[in-house]
Amino acid sequence: MVRCGGGRRVLLVGFLVLAPAYVGFALAQAPTGRGAAAQQPRVYANMLQVMRGVLYPASNVIFTAQSDDPAAFKPATRPSTSSDPFTSAYGGWEAVENSGLALAEAANLLVIPRACGNGKPAPIQNADWQMWVQELRDAGVAAYKAGQAKDQDVILEAADAVATACLHCHTKYRNVPGGIPNRC
Ligand code: HEC
Known part of the structure; x- marks a missing residue:
């Protein structure tokens, strides 16, 4: 029981720490999200x-x-x-x-x-x-x-x-x- 309860606490702490990080990551990935520069043609070859x-x-x-x-x-x-x-x-x-x-x-x-x-x-x-x-x-x-x-x-x-x-x-x-x- 004790171990099980401890496990839950770790999970909860993990969730609290990781959830905001996940939301931030998801926003950063959004293709039209703020901060994502619109792609322009770029030249590499003559x-x-x-x-x-x-x-x-x-x-x-x-x-x-x-x-x-x-x-x-x-x-x-x-x-x-x-x-x-x-x-x-x-x-x-x-x-x-x-x-x-x-x-x-x-x-x-x-x-x-x-x-x-x-x-x-x-x-x-x-x-x-x-x-x-x-x-x-x-x-x-x-x-x-x-x-x-x-x-x-x-x-x-x-x-x-x-x-x-x-x-x-x-x-x-x-x-x-x-x-x-x-x-x-
Ligand atoms: C609107 C103009 C234009 C069209 C259309 C065009 N070319 Fe070219 N091509 C050039 C120019 C200009 C060069 C020389 C480029 C240089 O020296 O910087 C060249 C060079 C080349 C070369 C390199 C020759 C070398 O010295 O190694 C190849 C291969 C080539 N063209 C293939 C093609 C093929 C195949 C097509 C058609 C499917 C084609 N080009 C259509 C303008 C054109």
């Missing part, structure tokens, strides 16, 4: 790094789907850790869908102020830059729809639209004499 890290791998999935039937890929031995989207847990035509969406979303990264690889600010305010960003968005959505349709003819058209969007912007801003120091 334009060259965004191209290599985000646009390049996503577009390669779409380009591959032109020649290799996405439905013919066999899932990897461990799909959940496969580094090839086609053989991953979200493989086949779903990989095409996801890569189309990735490109459409990546277009947003091209209108956030950031430097080019040479340190100059990227010309995101230029009318032609904006036009080609829109072209990339549209092409990404077209690839997404081709993935949904699971149709090799539709993906041929969508992949062509993606390649054209890349090419248009690169012709002016990337493919310049002297390379990286003179780009953007």
Whole structure:
């Protein structure tokens, strides 16, 4: 009995000490609670790094789907850790869908102020830059729809639209004499 009563007292003291701490913790976790700063986009990569890290791998999935039937890929031995989207847990035509969406979303990264690889600010305010960003968005959505349709003819058209969007912007801003120091 004594031990039992003592146990209860410890529990009560524990509750009194921990309850306010718990309430404070819960408030701190509240997403819109006072003191929680609203998240803003933050930049970590220059334009060259965004191209290599985000646009390049996503577009390669779409380009591959032109020649290799996405439905013919066999899932990897461990799909959940496969580094090839086609053989991953979200493989086949779903990989095409996801890569189309990735490109459409990546277009947003091209209108956030950031430097080019040479340190100059990227010309995101230029009318032609904006036009080609829109072209990339549209092409990404077209690839997404081709993935949904699971149709090799539709993906041929969508992949062509993606390649054209890349090419248009690169012709002016990337493919310049002297390379990286003179780009953007
Ligand atoms: C709105 C303009 C724009 C669009 C659209 C665009 N790019 Fe780029 N891309 C650039 C610029 C500018 C550079 C050079 C960046 C630098 O040097 O800082 C570049 C560079 C690259 C590079 C790096 C080349 C190197 O020297 O290593 C790759 C890869 C690339 N782009 C892939 C793509 C692909 C794939 C697409 C289409 C899915 C695409 N880009 C669409 C503007 C664009």
